[in-house]
Amino acid sequence: MTNRPISDEVVQADRPFVEICRMFFGNKAAIFGLLLWLLVILTAFLGPAIYPSDPFEMVGAPMTPPGEEFLLGTDYLGRDVLTGIIHGASVTLAIGFSATFCTVIIGVIIGVLSGYYGGWVDNLLMRFTEFFQVLPALLFAMVLISLFTASIYLIVLAIAVVSWTGIARLTRAEFLKIKEREYVMAERAMGARNMSIMWKVILPNALPPLIVAVALSVGVAILFEAALSFLGLGDPNAYSWGYMIGSSREYIWDSWWTITFPGFAIFLTVLGISLIGDGLNDALNPKLREL
Amino acid sequence: MKTILSYLKRLVYSLILLLAVITLNFLLVHMAPGDAVTAMIGDMGGATPELIAELRVEYGLDQNLFIQLYKYITKMATGDLGISFTHNLPVMDLVLEYLPATILLVATAFLLAVFIGTVLGIIAAQKPKSLFNHFVTVLSLSGYAAPVFWTGLMMLIAFSYYFPIFPAFGMRNAGFQGTMLEGVFDVFKHLVLPAVTLASVYIALYSRLARASMMDVLGSDYIRTARSKGLSQRVVIYKHALKNALLPVVTMAGLQVSQLVAGAVVVETVFGWPGIGQLAFNSILRRDHPLLLGILFLSTLMVVVANLITDFAYRLLDPRIK
Numbered sequence: 001m002t003n004r005p006i007s008d009e010v011v012q013a014d015r016p017f018v019e020i021c022r023m024f025f026g027n028k029a030a031i032f033g034l035l036l037w038l039l040v041i042l043t044a045f046l047g048p049a050i051y052p053s054d055p056f057e058m059v060g061a062p063m064t065p066p067g068e069e070f071l072l073g074t075d076y077l078g079r080d081v082l083t084g085i086i087h088g089a090s091v092t093l094a095i096g097f098s099a100t101f102c103t104v105i106i107g108v109i110i111g112v113l114s115g116y117y118g119g120w121v122d123n124l125l126m127r128f129t130e131f132f133q134v135l136p137a138l139l140f141a142m143v144l145i146s147l148f149t150a151s152i153y154l155i156v157l158a159i160a161v162v163s164w165t166g167i168a169r170l171t172r173a174e175f176l177k178i179k180e181r182e183y184v185m186a187e188r189a190m191g192a193r194n195m196s197i198m199w200k201v202i203l204p205n206a207l208p209p210l211i212v213a214v215a216l217s218v219g220v221a222i223l224f225e226a227a228l229s230f231l232g233l234g235d236p237n238a239y240s241w242g243y244m245i246g247s248s249r250e251y252i253w254d255s256w257w258t259i260t261f262p263g264f265a266i267f268l269t270v271l272g273i274s275l276i277g278d279g280l281n282d283a284l285n286p287k288l289r290e291l
Numbered sequence: 292m293k294t295i296l297s298y299l300k301r302l303v304y305s306l307i308l309l310l311a312v313i314t315l316n317f318l319l320v321h322m323a324p325g326d327a328v329t330a331m332i333g334d335m336g337g338a339t340p341e342l343i344a345e346l347r348v349e350y351g352l353d354q355n356l357f358i359q360l361y362k363y364i365t366k367m368a369t370g371d372l373g374i375s376f377t378h379n380l381p382v383m384d385l386v387l388e389y390l391p392a393t394i395l396l397v398a399t400a401f402l403l404a405v406f407i408g409t410v411l412g413i414i415a416a417q418k419p420k421s422l423f424n425h426f427v428t429v430l431s432l433s434g435y436a437a438p439v440f441w442t443g444l445m446m447l448i449a450f451s452y453y454f455p456i457f458p459a460f461g462m463r464n465a466g467f468q469g470t471m472l473e474g475v476f477d478v479f480k481h482l483v484l485p486a487v488t489l490a491s492v493y494i495a496l497y498s499r500l501a502r503a504s505m506m507d508v509l510g511s512d513y514i515r516t517a518r519s520k521g522l523s524q525r526v527v528i529y530k531h532a533l534k535n536a537l538l539p540v541v542t543m544a545g546l547q548v549s550q551l552v553a554g555a556v557v558v559e560t561v562f563g564w565p566g567i568g569q570l571a572f573n574s575i576l577r578r579d580h581p582l583l584l585g586i587l588f589l590s591t592l593m594v595v596v597a598n599l600i601t602d603f604a605y606r607l608l609d610p611r612i613k
Binding site: 130131133134135136137138139140142143144146147148149219223226227230231232233242245249252253256259260263266267268270271274275 | 308311312319320322323324432433435436437438439440441444445447448452546549550552553554556557560561571572575576578580583584586587590591594595598
């Protein structure tokens with residue numbers, strides 16, 4: 001959104017790695033985000049080993065308030081909320097990462113082709129992108145899942161289909177800017193192939209803003225999965241945080257803890273990744289800091 | 292003349308976009324397992340092969356895909372979105388019945404978000420080192436990170452249960468009787484929590500955007516000139532800087548309408564708000580595909596219209612765009 005042109009002599013990818021790390025780790029908010037994510041990742045990998053119960057299993061009296069017996073209480077079926085949160089971490093991470101992966105693949109391919117070739121290719125692909133932008137994302141994902149059978153793969157695909165447009169636009173914008181630079185011209189003059197210029201010369205230089213956008217996409221994907229599971233459109237075999245909230249919302253007046261804690265887990269996870277994203281943004285794109 | 296032409300171009304382009312959405316709807320229904328007839332037979336509890344064939348002919352399902360698509364488009368163009376088999380009513384009538392509630396909710400949330408977000412952002416931009424600026428940062432980060440349905444449920448726990456200020460469910464009190472003014476107040480009381488919930492995400496977004504954009508504008512040369520003329524802070528901010536700082540907010544606001552409509556689905560489900568989001572949710576539970584696709588089409592239509600309005604607003608704000 002800034003009007004200031006980005007000067008050409010600053011090739012951001014060339015900033016020494018150490019300098020970037022220094023800036024990132026000098027940012028208290030980013031470190032806080034990193035710690036939050038360390039916690040989520042540790043919970044996802046070690047949690048089930050330390051706390052090996054089945055989240056679907058009924059272990060106590062229904063709607064036991066948080067206390068000594070169950071740290072975070074039990075839900076209306078007597079399932080332990082803490083077990084659910086621990087097991088939900090891996091579901092959340094798995095869906096968040098795989099959906100982001102698909103989002104990035106679609107977005108980068110479309111953005112690269114569009115920005116590099118320009119002309120009618122760009123025109124066609126951008127119209128295609130705009131088409132996906134006017135579809136109300138969550139509603140479209142709901143339609144996809146309800147027409148076909150809900151499974152983890154379909155959910156990942158649905159999230160990717162509705163969220164790739166941002167990455168595509170960003171990649172295209174970076175390509176439009178970078179492809180006019182001298183070093184790209186030089187490569188071309190030396191007879192490099194289009195493919196090699198696209199993927200080996202321009203893309204690495206477009207990475208700094210892309211990395212930030214990818215970090216933010218992880219947060220968006222997690223929120224998406226949560227909303228879909230909350231609406232009852234998640235994979236019925238996956239015990240996710242969104243599912244925990246959706247299944248207990250009828251009992252909101254009797255057991256606030258079954259809704260508050262899983263939601264807080266989602267909140268902290270997304271907060272963590274956005275803090276990391278902001279930190280990366282400051283470290284990688286110092287010129288664009290105010291964005 | 293040239294301006295009119297460019298407006299027309301946008302209009303035609305929007306129509307093509309809608310045509311594409313209709314085609315997508317059609318293709319999705321065809322790719323999904325089972326068709327309208329299978330669904331109907333499921334409801335009837337089975338039928339003879341002859342009846343099935345007869346129904347297929349009646350619904351035109353025995354014809355070439357392109358002919359079916361053509362018929363589908365002409366039907367949609369006349370406003371016939373099919374029949375909802377759970378309500379036994381035309382989809383169009385159903386959506387028109389539920390749409391006003393959604394428009395009320397989305398429009399309130401949208402205005403709330405743009406207004407509060409911009410005001411917060413602009414105040415924060417003037418004092419980058421202040422406590423208030425940090426407050427806006429924290430607010431925008433949390434508004435973005437909290438799942439909107441959870442924010443809604445937390446609001447319910449806080450403001451309808453522990454402090455019962457607002458009603459928890461619906462748009463009107465059941466069996467409400469009173470004057471028109473009391474009726475408006477009744478709807479308003481029901482509107483507060485869902486509107487604030489839906490707005491929370493976007494307040495976060497707009498405050499951040501407005502702050503960044505305002506800081507950017509305040510650093511530019513023409514503002515320095517305005518200041519060096521001896522103009523007061525107030526005149527510089529509100530007469531010179533504000534209009535330019537608002538441009539990115541307007542663009543973003545236009546782009547966000549589709550997300551707001553989608554967000555309304557979740558918020559309406561949480562608060563039992565009788566809008567098309569609630570309708571969509573119920574149609575998914577009952578596998579009422581014509582209704583669901585009709586809602587998808589009409590909400591996309593809303594987004595396209597909103598985008599056109601933003602586009603025209605942008606042209607008014609920034610005369611350089613032709």
